[in-house]
Structures are given as C-alpha cells and as structure tokens.
Amino acid sequence: MQSVLEKNAEQKNEAIIELSKVSTRFGSHVVHDEIDLDVRRAEIFALIGGSGSGKSTLLREMILLHRPDAGSIKVLGNDLGNLRDDEALALRQRWGVMFQHGGLFGSLTVKENIGLPLREHTGLSDTLIDEIAAWKLDMAGLPSEVGAQYPSELSGGMMKRASLARALALDPELLFLDEPTAGLDPVSADGVDQLVLTLRELFGLTIVMITHDLDLLWQVADRVAVLAKGKVQGVGSMSELSKIDNPDIRQFFDGPRGRTAQEQAKEQPQKTPAAEAQPGKPIARPSSKPK
Numbered sequence: 448m449q450s451v452l453e454k455n456a457e458q459k460n461e462a463i464i465e466l467s468k469v470s471t472r473f474g475s476h477v478v479h480d481e482i483d484l485d486v487r488r489a490e491i492f493a494l495i496g497g498s499g500s501g502k503s504t505l506l507r508e509m510i511l512l513h514r515p516d517a518g519s520i521k522v523l524g525n526d527l528g529n530l531r532d533d534e535a536l537a538l539r540q541r542w543g544v545m546f547q548h549g550g551l552f553g554s555l556t557v558k559e560n561i562g563l564p565l566r567e568h569t570g571l572s573d574t575l576i577d578e579i580a581a582w583k584l585d586m587a588g589l590p591s592e593v594g595a596q597y598p599s600e601l602s603g604g605m606m607k608r609a610s611l612a613r614a615l616a617l618d619p620e621l622l623f624l625d626e627p628t629a630g631l632d633p634v635s636a637d638g639v640d641q642l643v644l645t646l647r648e649l650f651g652l653t654i655v656m657i658t659h660d661l662d663l664l665w666q667v668a669d670r671v672a673v674l675a676k677g678k679v680q681g682v683g684s685m686s687e688l689s690k691i692d693n694p695d696i697r698q699f700f701d702g703p704r705g706r707t708a709q710e711q712a713k714e715q716p717q718k719t720p721a722a723e724a725q726p727g728k729p730i731a732r733p734s735s736k737p738k
C-alpha cells in the first residue's frame with residue numbers, strides 16, 4: 448500500500464497543465480513551434496522571454512482565450528481542444544486570472560468587481576457574496592474600506608491586489624498572473640512577491656506567471672521556462688538556468704541587472720516560510736537597496 452508521504456510526493460509531481468507539441472501561427476509568422484511544457488501541482492511556474500516571444504499567447508491558450516493551430520493542451524486533466532460548452536464553463540471556474548492591466552470594471556466598486564464572478568457562477572445571496580468579497584480583499588492584503596472604492600481611486604499596487612482578490616473569488620486551484628509586479632514601486636512589488644508565496648503555502652495554489660521581474664524570478668519562482676524562437680530554450684530553477692550556455696537564456700543573467708539579481712539571490716534565503724509571509728508585510732527587495 449502507498450504511504451501518505453509517497454502519495455503526497457506523487458501529487459506534488461502531478462502535472463496540472465500539459466502542453467504537447469503546441470504550435471501557433473499568425474499568418475506566416477510562427478510564434479510557437481511544437482512546444483512541450485508541464486506545470487506541476489502547487490508550483491510557482493514562470494514564463495519568460497523577449498517581447499513578442501509568445502508568452503501572452505501561450506497563457507491565453509492555457510485559459511481558453513486562443514486556440515493553438517496544432518498540438519494539445521491539458522489543464523486539470525481536461526483536453527482543451529475537446530471540451531463541451533458546459534465543461535469549458537466548469538473548467539473556467541477552477542482558475543483565476545490576473546490580467547496585466549487589472550481588468551477591473553471602472554463603473555463597479557472593488558467589492559462589486561470581486562463579487563462579479565460569484566454573481567455569475569453561483570446562486571449565493573448578496574449578503575454572502577459581500578462577506579466572501581470582504582474576505583478575499585483581506586486575503587489580497589487590502590483594508591476593508593477599499594471595497595467601497597472605484598478602481599480609478601486606487602494606486603497601482605492596490606489595483607493589482609484588487610484584481611488578485613477578484614481572481615481568487617471562486618477559490619481557484621490554479622492562478623494565472625500576467626506581469627504581477629510590472630509598474631510597481633519596489634515596496635509594493637515586494638508585497639506582491641510575498642502574497643504569491645503565501646497563496647501557494649497556505650492554499651496549495653498552482654501559479655503560472657509571466658514576468659520580467661528578476662527579483663520575482665529569483666525569490667519566488669520554483670521553475671522558469673524561457674521562450675525564444677518559437678521553442679522552449681530551457682526549463683528549470685533560475686540557478687539551473689544560469690548554468691546553461693545558450694544566448695537566449697544568458698540574456699537574463701548577463702548585464703548589470705541580471706548579475707545584481709543573481710548575486711543578491713545568493714545572499715538571501717530563497718523562499719520565506721509561510722509563517723512569516725503576511726500580505727502587506729514587505730520582504731527586503733534586493734534591487735530596492737541603494738546602490
């Protein structure tokens with residue numbers, strides 16, 4: 448019989464997302480050329496690559512917003528190329544997405560925005576939806592007053608958190624984050640790093656993120672895939688990737704920014720334990736130190 452430990456280890460290695468020979472073209476422009484990729488349960492997985500390398504398109508394909516020209520994508524055991532409408536609807540409720548620019552409705556308050564997926568997909572009462580929205584706000588590290596505000600009244604960091612609160616509304620198993628720290632000051636970005644770690648530690652979420660943020664990559668990501676020239680050029684921890692001699696990978700490690708992030712990652716303990724990770728409590732961000 449399988450021991451609990453063996454079962455846990457097996458579940459941890461279970462692939463939650465499986466891409467097999469995924470190819471995407473726009474006209475004659477080949478963006479993905481037979482890409483294979485796995486994302487495992489409860490890992491923080493990052494997609495990196497130069498501008499136009501196809502990161503956002505790949506993410507859109509994982510969340511049923513774009514169909515690849517060839518290959519297969521399985522998410523939570525479902526083949527995305529072969530779903531009935533009711534299965535697609537059910538699957539969409541099992542993931543949350545934080546879009547790069549927040550994607551909140553400007554005419555709704557933050558609380559109404561967070562409650563929207565619950566109003567669409569559940570028959571819960573307004574009172575209960577408000578309570579859940581307040582709880583998600585707190586999970587995302589925002590004070591309750593923010594619930595009554597409109598998106599235009601929020602700072603960039605608060606907007607990202609509000610958008611995260613909405614992504615968490617339906618208790619997803621899987622979270623997709625597009626550039627979660629882009630445009631934030633170092634302290635706000637640290638808060639988001641910490642929040643991502645906390646969500647994984649406390650709720651066992653599997654997280655897929657697109658980011659250019661070297662600190663987020665070194666401090667938070669478990670595995671990173673580098674996209675370039677239509678292919679995955681390498682997959683591994685940042686430390687593993689740093690040893691690969693491939694110019695498309697080297698660009699993330701060479702140059703002053705790459706070297707500084709790498710040096711500072713060595714000085715810091717890699718992951719902060721869940722017990723210390725609190726939303727809103729910033730960890731020291733290496734690049735925020737005065738040079």
Ligand SMILES: Nc1ncnc2c1ncn2[C@@H]1O[C@H](COP(=O)(O)OP(=O)(O)OP(=O)(O)O)[C@@H](O)[C@H]1O
Nearest residue numbers: 473474476478496497498499500501502503504505
């Ligand atoms: N709907 C579309 N129609 C035509 N071309 C598209 C479409 N969507 C994306 N592309 C092209 O596909 C390529 C990959 O785009 P994508 O947005 O996935 O890149 P990216 O890696 O996310 O880049 P960035 O870092 O700049 O966001 C680009 O050359 C883009 O112009």
Ligand SMILES: [Mg+2]
Nearest residue numbers: 502503504657
């Ligand atoms: Mg993009």
